């Protein structure tokens with residue numbers, strides 16, 4: 001049974017999608033053992049409590065670099081975490097943790113990377129930029145986490161059409177629905193070793 005940590009910063013609807021997928025056995029051979037939030041008082045922490053999942057708040061600005069990475073690493077070690085899922089997590093993970101968990105950390109981003117990603121592209125800012133660009137499709141991306149922002153290798157993407165009547169808000173809602181479906185799919189493949197590499201590009205292969 002693989003042990004997951006989910007890192008959050010806000011409402012936690014992606015965390016909820018993972019909790020529901022584990023309950024519904026759409027994610028097999030894994031359970032969420034820890035939720036770490038970069039902010040206190042966010043709704044994601046209430047979701048964790050409701051499902052009896054241990055949680056902790058580790059706010060970046062309350063630590064110097066060394067203490068921040070030690071605090072996070074100790075938490076992950078204490079709970080014997082095998083895989084880390086960034087689900088609306090707005091802080092940057094320390095290098096030491098990315099190295100320790102190479103190809104075992106994934107992130108969900110609400111656009112079709114490499115479009116509308118990187119520094120400053122998070123939450124509604126992404127969807128406002130998509131709206132203003134008059135793009136005709138948007139979507140979500142799940143990728144491995146490396147030392148950059150939204151720069152890790154792409155594992156899965158799914159697109160959605162943008163229609164004349166759409167606003168930044170309706171685009172965000174459409175994309176969030178996609179996020180809630182592809183993130184559990186990727187987590188299930190990851191913990192069940194169903195991500196195969198073709199010429200250094202990962203693909204889900206359920207064999």
Ligand code: GRF
Nearest residue numbers: 010011012013014088108110
């Ligand atoms: C999601 O759109 C996610 O892609 C982005 O932040 C939003 C947070 O959603 N990083 P939630 O906290 O999981 O509801």
